[in-house]
Amino acid sequence: MRKISISRQILTQGVFLLVGLFILIPIWSTVRLAFDGSLRGRPTTFTWLPKEFSLEAFLNVLDRPYQSVEFSILLRNSMVVSIGAAVLALLLGVSLAYAFARFRFPGQTAGLFILLLAALLPPIAFATPLYIILSILKIRATLIGLVIVYAAFAMPFGIWNMRAAFQAIPKEVEEAAYLDGASHFQSFLWISLPISLPSIAVTAMIAFLMGYTEFAIGWLFVDKAANVTLSMAVYALVNGQFSGAQPWSYLGSLAIIMSIPVIIIFIIFQETLMERLLFQETS
Amino acid sequence: MKFKTALRILSILIVLAIAWGLRARALAMLSIDFDEDDYLRAGQEYAHLIRTSNWSGFLEANYRPEHPPLAKIVIGVSLLSAPEKQLTPDRPTTAEPNQYLPRDLVRPARTTNAALGWLTVALLTLINPLAGLALATHAMTIKYVSQIMLESLPALTSFLMVLTYLQFKKNHKTGWLVASAIFLGLTAASKYLYCIIGIAILVDWFLAAKEDEKIQPFFKQAIFWGILGIVIFFAANPYLWPDPLTRLRESVFYHAGYSTSAEEVQRSNFPFWQQFNWLVFSVSFWSPDVFPFTVDFLIVLFAVFGVSNLWKKERLYVLWLGLALLFLMFWPTKWPQYLMILMVPLALSSAEGMTRAWQGIASAFTNWQKNKIVYKKKETRQAVAWLVPGLIAFSVLTLLPFLFQLGVSITDFNSSSIRDGFQGGIWREVFGGLTGQIEATSPEYPFRSNEVHYTGFSGYRSIFDFITINGVFVFNILWMIFSTGLQVILGLGLALLLNQRGVKFSKFWQALFILPWAIPEFIGALLWLNIFVPEIGWLSLAAQKYGETFPLNFLIGWEDSPNRTLLVLLIPAIWYGFPLIMLAASAGLKMIPKEVFEAASMDGANSLQMLRHMTLPLLMPVLLPAIIIRGIYAFNQFYLFQAFPFNYQTLASLSYNLFNPSSGFGFAGGQFSVSAIINIITVIILIGLVSLFNREMQVREEFRNA
Numbered sequence: 002m003r004k005i006s007i008s009r010q011i012l013t014q015g016v017f018l019l020v021g022l023f024i025l026i027p028i029w030s031t032v033r034l035a036f037d038g039s040l041r042g043r044p045t046t047f048t049w050l051p052k053e054f055s056l057e058a059f060l061n062v063l064d065r066p067y068q069s070v071e072f073s074i075l076l077r078n079s080m081v082v083s084i085g086a087a088v089l090a091l092l093l094g095v096s097l098a099y100a101f102a103r104f105r106f107p108g109q110t111a112g113l114f115i116l117l118l119a120a121l122l123p124p125i126a127f128a129t130p131l132y133i134i135l136s137i138l139k140i141r142a143t144l145i146g147l148v149i150v151y152a153a154f155a156m157p158f159g160i161w162n163m164r165a166a167f168q169a170i171p172k173e174v175e176e177a178a179y180l181d182g183a184s185h186f187q188s189f190l191w192i193s194l195p196i197s198l199p200s201i202a203v204t205a206m207i208a209f210l211m212g213y214t215e216f217a218i219g220w221l222f223v224d225k226a227a228n229v230t231l232s233m234a235v236y237a238l239v240n241g242q243f244s245g246a247q248p249w250s251y252l253g254s255l256a257i258i259m260s261i262p263v264i265i266i267f268i269i270f271q272e273t274l275m276e277r278l279l280f281q282e283t284s
Numbered sequence: 285m286k287f288k289t290a291l292r293i294l295s296i297l298i299v300l301a302i303a304w305g306l307r308a309r310a311l312a313m314l315s316i317d318f319d320e321d322d323y324l325r326a327g328q329e330y331a332h333l334i335r336t337s338n339w340s341g342f343l344e345a346n347y348r349p350e351h352p353p354l355a356k357i358v359i360g361v362s363l364l365s366a367p368e369k370q371l372t373p374d375r376p377t378t379a380e381p382n383q384y385l386p387r388d389l390v391r392p393a394r395t396t397n398a399a400l401g402w403l404t405v406a407l408l409t410l411i412n413p414l415a416g417l418a419l420a421t422h423a424m425t426i427k428y429v430s431q432i433m434l435e436s437l438p439a440l441t442s443f444l445m446v447l448t449y450l451q452f453k454k455n456h457k458t459g460w461l462v463a464s465a466i467f468l469g470l471t472a473a474s475k476y477l478y479c480i481i482g483i484a485i486l487v488d489w490f491l492a493a494k495e496d497e498k499i500q501p502f503f504k505q506a507i508f509w510g511i512l513g514i515v516i517f518f519a520a521n522p523y524l525w526p527d528p529l530t531r532l533r534e535s536v537f538y539h540a541g542y543s544t545s546a547e548e549v550q551r552s553n554f555p556f557w558q559q560f561n562w563l564v565f566s567v568s569f570w571s572p573d574v575f576p577f578t579v580d581f582l583i584v585l586f587a588v589f590g591v592s593n594l595w596k597k598e599r600l601y602v603l604w605l606g607l608a609l610l611f612l613m614f615w616p617t618k619w620p621q622y623l624m625i626l627m628v629p630l631a632l633s634s635a636e637g638m639t640r641a642w643q644g645i646a647s648a649f650t651n652w653q654k655n656k657i658v659y660k661k662k663e664t665r666q667a668v669a670w671l672v673p674g675l676i677a678f679s680v681l682t683l684l685p686f687l688f689q690l691g692v693s694i695t696d697f698n699s700s701s702i703r704d705g706f707q708g709g710i711w712r713e714v715f716g717g718l719t720g721q722i723e724a725t726s727p728e729y730p731f732r733s734n735e736v737h738y739t740g741f742s743g744y745r746s747i748f749d750f751i752t753i754n755g756v757f758v759f760n761i762l763w764m765i766f767s768t769g770l771q772v773i774l775g776l777g778l779a780l781l782l783n784q785r786g787v788k789f790s791k792f793w794q795a796l797f798i799l800p801w802a803i804p805e806f807i808g809a810l811l812w813l814n815i816f817v818p819e820i821g822w823l824s825l826a827a828q829k830y831g832e833t834f835p836l837n838f839l840i841g842w843e844d845s846p847n848r849t850l851l852v853l854l855i856p857a858i859w860y861g862f863p864l865i866m867l868a869a870s871a872g873l874k875m876i877p878k879e880v881f882e883a884a885s886m887d888g889a890n891s892l893q894m895l896r897h898m899t900l901p902l903l904m905p906v907l908l909p910a911i912i913i914r915g916i917y918a919f920n921q922f923y924l925f926q927a928f929p930f931n932y933q934t935l936a937s938l939s940y941n942l943f944n945p946s947s948g949f950g951f952a953g954g955q956f957s958v959s960a961i962i963n964i965i966t967v968i969i970l971i972g973l974v975s976l977f978n979r980e981m982q983v984r985e986e987f988r989n990a
Contacts, residue, residue, distance in 0.1 A: 005784050013781050017793045020778060023859065024799055027811035030822040034814060047825035093681070097674025104667035107659050118967070118974050119682050121913075123920035123936035126963040129943050129956065130685035130692070137706050153681040160674070185666060214804035217926055221944055232806065239810060239927070253814065256807045267802030268795070275867040279910040280977075 035059065035253030043242065043249055058250035059258070066255050067234035068226050079231040081144055082219075083212030086151030087159075087205045093152070094160040095201075099189055101160070102167035103175075117280070119157035127153050128218045135222070142224050150218060155208035162207075162277055166200035167193055203273050206266060214263070231259055295413045303405040303420035306575070311394040311430040313574045320390070320432040321382040322348050323359055325372035327393055327432070330360025332368065346523040349531070350538035354473040354520050355434040362396035363389060378548050393432045400436035401429025404443055408628060414635035418586075419627060423567040423578040428621045435624040438474035441467045442481045443628050446600065449485050453492060465509045469516020476536070478625050480611050482513070484604040491599070543616040555846035558618040559609070560758045565620070566749045581752065583634045590637030594629070597636070605629035686967075692960040694718075696739050698731035699945040699954025709736035730952035739957070747961040751935065760934045764919040766850070767857040771918075772911055774858060775865025776903075780895070782866075783873045794870075801863035809927035812856035816928075818843050849931050856924060861914060865907075872906035873899070905980075905987040912977040916970065935966050 005013070034044070038055025063072050100106075101113060131150050135141040140149075170193055178188040194201075216236040223229060229237070235255050241247040267274060326347035333341040346353045369386050409416025419425060429436040445467035452460035464485075471478045486506060493502035518524055524531050543549060564581045568574075595602045608626035615622070691714040697705050716722035717738030724740030729750075751757045778797060782790050800808060815821045816839065819828070827836035842848040876899070884894050925937040933941070942952070943959035 005786055009784075010786070010788065013784065013787055014789075016781060017778075017789075020774070021793065021796050024796060026823070027808070027815055027856075027859070028799070028803075030815050031811045034822070043820045044822070044825065047822065047829045093677035094674055096670045096672075097678060100667050100670035100674065104663050104670070105657075105659055106664040106667040106671070114974065114978065117978070118970060121916050121920070121970060121974060123922055123939075123966065125922065125936050125940045125943070125959075126689075126966060127682065127685055129939070129959050129963060130688040132943075133692070133705070133956065134685065134688065136702075149681070153685070156678065156681055160678070185670075210804070214806060216806060217923065217940060221940070232804070235807065235810070239813070249814070249820075252810065256810060260803050260807050263804055264799070264802040267798070271798055271867060272871070275864060275871065278864065279868055279913050281868075281909070 031253040031256060034250050035257055037250050040248040040250045058248065058254040062251055062255040062258065066251065067229055067237050070226050070229060070234070074227065075229060075231045075234050078144060078228060079213055082147045082151060082230055083209045085144075085148035086155055086212040087208035089148060089152040090155040090159045090208050091163070091201065091205055094156045095163055098160045098163035099167055099193065101164045103172075103185075116157050116161055120161050120280075122157075124154045124215070124218055128221060132221060141222050142228065144228055146222055147212075147219060147228070147230075150222060151212035151215060154215075154218075155211050158211075159204050159208050161280065162204040163197070163201055166197035166204070169200070170196050203270060203277060206270070207274070207277060210263060210266070231255075235259060292413065296409050296416070299409045299413055299416045299420050300402075300406055302417070303402050303409075306420065306426050307398040307402055307430050309576075310426045310574055311391070311398045314394075314427060314431060314571055316381045316383050316385055316390070317431050317433075318381050319377075321372045321375065321385055323356060323432045323434060324385055324389060324393060325374070326353075326356040327359030327363050328369070328371055328389070330357050331363040331366075334360065334364060335368065342522040343526050344523070349523065350535050350542070351434055351475060352473045352517075352521050352535065353523050354470065355437040355475060358396060358400075358437055359393045359432060362392045366392050377546065390432065394430055397432065397436040398430040400440050401425070404429075404436070404440045404628070407440075407443060407447065408631060412632060412635050414638055415631040418583045418631040418634040418638075421577070421579055422583055422627060422631065423575045423580050424562065424565065424620060424623060425627050426575065427567055427571070428624055433621055434475050435621055438471045438478040439624050439627065441470040441474060442478040442625070445471055446481060446485065446604070446628075449489075450598070450600065453489070461505060461509060462512065465512035466516050468509070468513035469518075470520055472513065472517040473520035476539070477622060480608055480625060481604055484600060484607045487607070488600040488603050539617075546617075549617050552618065553844075553846065554618040555755075555850065556613050557758065557762055559612040559620075559623060560762065561752070561755045562618075562620040562623055564752045564758060566752060569749060569753050581748075583630070586635075586637030586641065587630050587633040588637065589640055590633040590635065593636040593640055594633045598632075601629040601632050605633060689960045689963055692957050693743065693964055694738065694740055695957050696725070696727060696731040696733060696737045696743075697956045697960075698733075699956065700732050700734045701736045704735045705956075712736070713738040729958070730955055731957065743957065743961055744964075747958055748965065751938070751962065751965070756933050756935060756938055759932055760919060763850075763853075763921065763932075763934065764915050767854055767861065767918040767921070768911060768915040770854060770858045771861040771865050771914060775862040776869045776907070778862070779866045779869035779873060780899070783870060794866075797866060798863040800859050801867075803860075805860055806923035806927060808860045809856055809924040812859070813927050816842070816852050816855075843931070846931065853924065853928060853932065856928075857918065857921065860924075861918070865910065865914060868910040869903065869907055872903045875906065876902050905984045908980045909977055909984055912973065912980060916973050916977070919969070919973065920966070935962055935969075939963050939966070 033048070033051050034040070035058055036054055036056070037044075037051035038057050039052040065071055066075065101109065101116075128150060131153060132141065135146045135149065140146040174196075175188045175192055178192055183191070213230075214232050216230075216232040219230055219233045220236065223233070235252065238247060238252040238255060242249045242252055326345075329345045329347055330342075330353075333339070333345060342353075342357075346356070348356075366389050369389055372382070372385060375382065405416055405420045408419050429439070445464050448460045448464040448467060451457070452464060468479075468482050471482070489502060489506060493499050518528065563584050566578050566580065568578050591602055591605070605626050608629075612618075612622055612625075688710075691710055694717060695710060695713050697710055701709065713722060713736045717724060717740060722738045724742065725737045727739045727743045727746060729746070748757075781787065782794055803811070813821070815823045818824055818841070823836060824839050827839040831837045831839060838848055838851065842852050880898060880902070881894060884898055889897075919934070920936050921934050922936040922940065925932060925934055926940070939959045939962040942955045942962070945954035
């Protein structure tokens with residue numbers, strides 16, 4: 002294939018520039034908002050740059066972003082809930098994933114279909130019955146309740162992806178172990194699991210992010226300020242800024258703080274994450 | 285063979301009986317609608333002229349002159365058998381329907397229209413009894429052909445125009461062409477809107493002529509057809525005779541003015557896709573008890589799956605359907621009766637869809653019987669040990685909640701009856717109801733009783749009507765199509781540009797372009813909210829400052845316009861969604877061997893040809909599953925709509941807000957069972973979409989292995 006001509010190069014770069022602008026508009030708008038110390042309520046005029054550069058909003062949200070709850074508590078809640086949910090979902094799902102990857106049994110096709118369907122349902126479809134069931138068990142508004150709910154969202158996706166990871170291991174590798182007298186469980190524990198660990202880690206990361214970025218179901222379940230997570234606090238700021246209780250810069254700064262770790266994860270693992278999120282078989 | 289013929293005749297007779305039964309019931313029971321008083325008055329004027337043999341009066345009489353007179357004259361003729369009454373009063377078009385029209389005039393006028401509507405069904409049934417059945421039972425059609433409207437006559441004549449044209453296409457006999465032109469003229473003299481079908485004919489004709497390389501005779505014949513149609517139009521339109529040009533201009537320009545400035549059109553403020561809402565609308569909402577059943581939605585659903593087969597059988601019908609829908613999307617006036625221009629091809633397509641569905645089920649069944657896999661007993665036993673722990677967890681966290689949801693959906697469980705529900709009320713009512721011990725109470729919304737009651741499955745019907753009538757259903761589907769489509773265009777386009785040979789800074793651009801994907805979805809939505817909120821958002825402020833004349837002015841007052849609201853919602857959706865498609869397409873492009881392109885460029889293919897004939901066909905099997913997954917995500921889009929509380933909902937956000945006991949934005953919250961029904965409807969739709977994904981994945985695997 003020939004290299005492209007200069008005019009085409011210029012045209013291409015022009016298109017990229019436009020799309021780049023489109024990408025940066027909301028990001029720049031939020032950065033500008035987050036660093037603006039002049040805001041006491043809502044913005045009233047259009048400005049390209051912050052009127053008064055200040056870190057006040059950042060310092061405020063790093064102290065007590067939501068009501069009187071400290072940032073560290075929010076962060077702790079977020080970590081407890083999302084790590085707990087990811088670990089729970091994978092632990093509970095791993096045997097099912099292995100069964101679907103290694104054996105042929107009646108109902109397998111139908112089971113896979115149900116799994117995929119469950120992985121693609123909107124979270125709200127799980128949340129409503131769980132809300133009632135967990136209310137009956139009286140753990141709805143606790144962090145354990147949230148761990149269970151988020152684990153329920155993440156599990157079908159986790160099983161689907163772990164299955165793909167196990168399937169990518171050639172059957173012969175395990176068969177060699179059987180010849181040496183290993184049981185299925187042993188070969189799973191010492192061969193399949195270690196080989197697919199990187200792949201499972203990525204799945205765990207996605208499960209973690211599901212919990213880390215979820216807010217709506219959280220607000221449905223939690224009614225105590227002490228159990229609020231970071232992303233729930235971000236959403237609470239939206240209401241705070243509309244009612245004029247907080248300056249609009251707070252939302253911007255908390256959103257930036259919250260996003261940075263996620264952005265780093267995505268940039269590092271982009272190709273793998275893309276495959277997982279599109280339910281593609283691992284290549 | 286004889287038996288088959290008898291069966292066909294019998295089915296035709298049954299369809300005709302059903303068609304007349306439903307129309308007769310409707311014409312007797314429907315309450316008076318907008319415009320019926322106007323057309324009745326026009327009919328009365330013509331009846332009076334005929335009675336007094338005042339033939340020259342026809343030159344001046346044409347009440348509501350924006351519509352040509354033929355359909356009104358037919359109403360006049362039908363009134364001759366009725367006693368002469370005082371003229372219906374002249375009222376503005378904004379007036380509420382006049383409920384005091386004399387019944388003995390309404391009845392013959394409606395019966396005539398219904399008879400013409402029935403004739404359309406009869407013609408269609410002769411061609412395809414299944415399509416006839418669809419048209420016979422379509423409630424919106426029944427309504428508008430059984431009232432004193434101007435739809436029945438042009439619907440019939442336009443169908444005749446198409447049938448005679450199709451005969452001409454087959455045997456090239458001039459007689460059919462003349463007949464078609466006559467029907468064209470009669471159609472135009474009844475209602476202008478139906479002339480769009482003439483355009484569909486011209487397109488089909490032109491395409492056929494191009495295939496046969498007979499462009500020259502096509503132009504001659506088409507001009508003859510058009511001129512003859514115009515002559516007939518004038519002949520059937522006595523009102524035009526005294527002053528043709530002025531009166532024609534007045535009546536045509538009236539519609540352009542009406543569509544952009546009439547008060548009722550402005551006030552209704554429909555989105556451009558409103559006609560799709562009318563297509564799935566349940567007419568029982570307007571006129572309860574008139575229709576024993578409404579299956580309009582099913583007819584449309586089958587029609588969607590029948591289009592491709594209909595195209596293979598007779599292209600013209602699909603052109604008719606497509607052009608009519610396109611026109612109705614752009615035409616600013618969105619009255620539901622305009623749908624009558626496309627009912628015939630819709631019914632035909634629906635019939636094809638039904639046939640296809642039936643064949644699909646039959647072949648799936650035979651395949652299933654043929655391909656029974658034999659499982660090894662030993663392997664199954666080994667699998668059980670692995671399956672059990674995971675199955676328990678999956679059942680507890682996923683299946684059990686879903687079953688619980690099914691149970692809740694047949695009760696009136698809500699936040700007021702939460703105590704009773706928790707103490708076993710749900711189980712009591714569901715078990716009692718399903719075993720017949722408890723009678724179903726009819727649901728009344730919103731639910732506020734403090735005890736759980738069994739409602740049976742009647743809730744499904746009313747909730748489905750609710751989401752089709754308020755437009756959530758159609759919006760959700762269109763949202764999926766638009767948002768995914770635009771993401772694919774941008775994502776695929778950028779991937780192709782980035783993967784050109786020798787593009788500078790491509791690594792840098794790619795890193796920048798995936799940034800939105802890395803930002804959590806709800807944060808992305810909030811970033812855009814900070815931009816678009818009316819009078820506060822960054823670009824909304826910019827629009828106030830600079831945008832009056834140039835590019836941002838669509839942001840001024842966007843929240844009042846349904847179309848611009850859609851645009852404002854699509855922008856963040858595209859922003860967030862295209863990077864994943866771009867990555868998937870890039871990965872797919874890398875899989876295509878470079879030699880393929882080199883060989884093609886040696887053969888002198890230009891880049892556009894390579895794109896169309898090589899890149900896209902090679903890329904599609906890889907990309908299509910990704911696109912479907914994105915479509916499913918778009919269908920389920922929740923956080924964006926939760927962050928943007930303006931006008932629109934998806935099923936997911938609607939379910940959330942109806943469930944949430946403390947929800948705002950004017951929702952009746954705590955409606956647990958309504959939310960459960962919506963979730964189940966979502967599951968049903970997703971089953972369809974996931975099956976599609978599975979099929980495409982299989983294609984992809986075959987493609988990879990090939």
